[in-house]
Amino acid sequence: MRRWLWMPAVLWVIVLAGGWWLSQRHRQMQPELEDPVIAVMLKDPARIAKGHYLATAGDCVSCHTARGGQAYAGGRPLPTPFGNIPAPNITPDAETGIGNWKFRDFWHALHDGVGRDGEPLYPAFSYTSFTKVPHDDAVAIFAYLRSLPAVHQVNVPLGLRFPYNLRSTLTAWRAMYFKAGAYQPDPSQSESWNRGAYLVQGLGHCNECHAARGAWGGIEASTALTGGRIPEQDWYAPDLSTQANGGLQGWSRQDIVDVLKTGQASKGDAVGPMADVVANSTQYLRDDDLQAIADYLLSLPARAAPARVRSNLSAQSLTDRGSAVYGERCENCHGKDGMGIPGIYPPLNGSASVVEPTGINATRVVLLGGFPALAAGNPRPYSMPPYAQRLNDADVAAVVTYIRQAWSNRATGIQERDVATYRHTPID
Known part of the structure; x- marks a missing residue:
């Protein structure tokens, strides 16, 4: 002993x-x-x-x-x-x-x-x-x-x-x-793909946010770019695969280029820390580098199918409450079908930020407001007002749950206790 x-x-x-x-x-x-x-x-x-x-x-x-x-x-x-x-x-x-x-x-x-x-x-x-x-x-x-x-x-x-x-x-x-070593090009891939891989894996350090961290703050190689919660900030950086079950499933090359250049795409907008990345960094990248990043992200593999989600909207009272809040607060901008208005109000139906695994992003946007990136390609973005002072935790949980499970969305619901936690997380 x-x-x-x-x-x-x-x-x-x-x-x-x-x-x-x-x-x-x-x-x-x-x-x-x-x-x-x-x-x-x-x-x-x-x-x-x-x-x-x-x-x-x-x-x-x-x-x-x-x-x-x-x-x-x-x-x-x-x-x-x-x-x-x-x-x-x-x-x-x-x-x-x-x-x-x-x-x-x-x-x-x-x-x-x-x-x-x-x-x-x-x-x-x-x-x-x-x-x-x-x-x-x-x-x-x-x-x-x-x-x-x-x-x-x-x-x-x-x-x-x-x-x-x-x-x-x-x-x-x-x-x-940690393993030291400069990026080594893959000879089986194109020059553009290798440039994109270097920008994503190296200089752009995308994996530092878009991967889950363990108890000691490290990232396992097997989880690269599969999405993760940003520690202490309460935002979720989504999986970057565009293939089946990926966080950007169905995104096109143009969607990727658009969101990096302007913060807006037909599939959704950059929110939270990613809006800052667009404003300070990616909007200034050359078109060939944006295309290279798209080349690399489009090559990421499909992901394993998630566990089947059991809808939280089985209770009629919760369905009615979330639907009512949406109709009163959200529908005028985002539409009854959740598709928004292109270039003005982002879609909620199928949005990567809405259906990410945790529900953090949608909850924080409802609480804190939505502030798109200020970019040359989007110099006067429309912002969403915060509802932290207008909606209580139960209402926020209901409307976020409704949005995450309405239309084609099939994500898990949000609990009141989660809303209370995110309400008090510092912005920076």
């Missing part, structure tokens, strides 16, 4: 030793290119312009900019189940940003998930995806970041609880969930 009592201590020794070894290994690494060569590359205007485009495709500004703050100056808290991780300042300020970084420091952070001083980085910085960014693209991104105005803004301390605030605990996590 005593032998088992020693196991936790032994495990901690292994973890701490692993963290020390990782930091020492980093300090012994040599840059792939000499600093003088890199220095010339970092001043190349064409490379800086390329880096601007790539940083936009990677949506770096969304995480590294606090609400109302200066771009890339950090400070925005990234919520996790283990505590908040504030994004750092990545402007070229010498004291508080990356002004004293060499490219090799940036490369090791992006590719290896290792900080400038050799410490393992927390995976709230999506190096599990960014490791796929090739060397030349990383140089371009670094060149762009170094060209930004320096902003002196001290980084906010970590808000992680013990023992997660000990970076040495990341050794075991990395062993389970």
